[in-house]
Amino acid sequence: MKSKKLSFLGLFLTAALILSYIETLIPFFYGIPGLKLGLANAMVMLLLYIYGVKDCILVNIIRILIVGFFFGNAFSIIYSLVGALFSVIIMVILKKTDKFDLAVVSICGGMAHNTGQILIASVFFGTPYLLYYLPVLLLSGFICGGVIGIISKGLVTRLKVLLTNG
Amino acid sequence: MNARAFITLVQELTVIKVKFKQTIKNNRANITILIILIFLIVAFFLARNFFWSDTPDTVVIQHNDSIKEYPLSEDNDIAIMDILNNYHNLVIIKDGKVWMEKADCPDKLCMKQGKISKEGQSIVCLPHKIIVSLRKKGHSPEMDAVAK
Numbered sequence: 001m002k003s004k005k006l007s008f009l010g011l012f013l014t015a016a017l018i019l020s021y022i023e024t025l026i027p028f029f030y031g032i033p034g035l036k037l038g039l040a041n042a043m044v045m046l047l048l049y050i051y052g053v054k055d056c057i058l059v060n061i062i063r064i065l066i067v068g069f070f071f072g073n074a075f076s077i078i079y080s081l082v083g084a085l086f087s088v089i090i091m092v093i094l095k096k097t098d099k100f101d102l103a104v105v106s107i108c109g110g111m112a113h114n115t116g117q118i119l120i121a122s123v124f125f126g127t128p129y130l131l132y133y134l135p136v137l138l139l140s141g142f143i144c145g146g147v148i149g150i151i152s153k154g155l156v157t158r159l160k161v162l163l164t165n166g
Numbered sequence: 167m168n169a170r171a172f173i174t175l176v177q178e179l180t181v182i183k184v185k186f187k188q189t190i191k192n193n194r195a196n197i198t199i200l201i202i203l204i205f206l207i208v209a210f211f212l213a214r215n216f217f218w219s220d221t222p223d224t225v226v227i228q229h230n231d232s233i234k235e236y237p238l239s240e241d242n243d244i245a246i247m248d249i250l251n252n253y254h255n256l257v258i259i260k261d262g263k264v265w266m267e268k269a270d271c272p273d274k275l276c277m278k279q280g281k282i283s284k285e286g287q288s289i290v291c292l293p294h295k296i297i298v299s300l301r302k303k304g305h306s307p308e309m310d311a312v313a314k
Contacts, residue, residue: 075292099195111203121290127228129299132218132286135210142203 013059016043020067038144045152053092060084079117086116103149110145111138218286222300229296254294
């Protein structure tokens with residue numbers, strides 16, 4: 001049982017890494033710093049809803065470190081970690097209440113992620129001027145979080161039976 | 167349209183209405199939070215336009231701890247060097263627009279951010295810790311206080 005779970009976690013980590021890589025290939029930018037799709041968040045949602053908080057955070061941290069060393073730099077690792085911290089905290093709290101749909105949890109997570117990133121960037125630069133982009137990033141977090149949330153809801157309902165029973 | 171078709175139509179509409187009400191009842195928490203979030207986004211957009219809506223006249227270039235100001239009305243090419251005089255970025259001011267023409271960082275995200283011309287907009291370069299922003303002189307002094 002334990003080794004099975006371990007191998008599935010490894011599989012999810014690989015999938016998340018590939019999704020992160022695909023995301024670097026998509027020029028989803030349009031002149032706004034920090035705008036992105038958040039494909040890897042689908043894997044995070046999957047882990048959160050199938051295996052629970054601890055495994056989700058563990059896999060996510062490993063993913064961020066690997067992606068950071070492969071495609072980014074020290075700054076991008078810090079930004080990703082802060083964004084992930086914000087979004088995971090919000091999503092875990094919302095999931096614990098058990099009142100909200102997975103897609104709604106994902107939307108809140110996406111918005112929290114973008115807020116966290118813009119806050120850490122503002123602290124890093126020591127200027128509030130980056131907050132100009134906060135509304136746009138909140139909107140993009142809403143839309144992208146919604147799309148990813150709908151995708152991961154489909155994945156969770158289909159994979160949960162497979163992974164917990166088989 | 168005959169009477170029977172009309173009655174079926176009304177019945178179908180009632181069924182849809184009941185189902186719709188049921189869905190709303192079952193998803194009250196979800197719908198509430200979504201509406202709150204949408205209001206939040208709109209509020210932030212309004213707040214932004216409230217704070218930053220003038221025509222800018224100053225280009226502020228913040229590189230590490232040095233802050234320099236340039237007038238937006240004069241065309242200018244500004245090279246940004248580090249303390250060892252290594253050349254890093256080239257900022258161009260022309261016709262009331264500002265953009266990053268060259269950068270020696272690997273991702274070139276600052277160049278992809280395009281041309282900016284509105285108050286509050288910025289071009290950000292994370293690896294070199296450069297931020298180029300458009301402001302109006304004397305506007306919101308408390309912002310400048312925070313920046314120092």
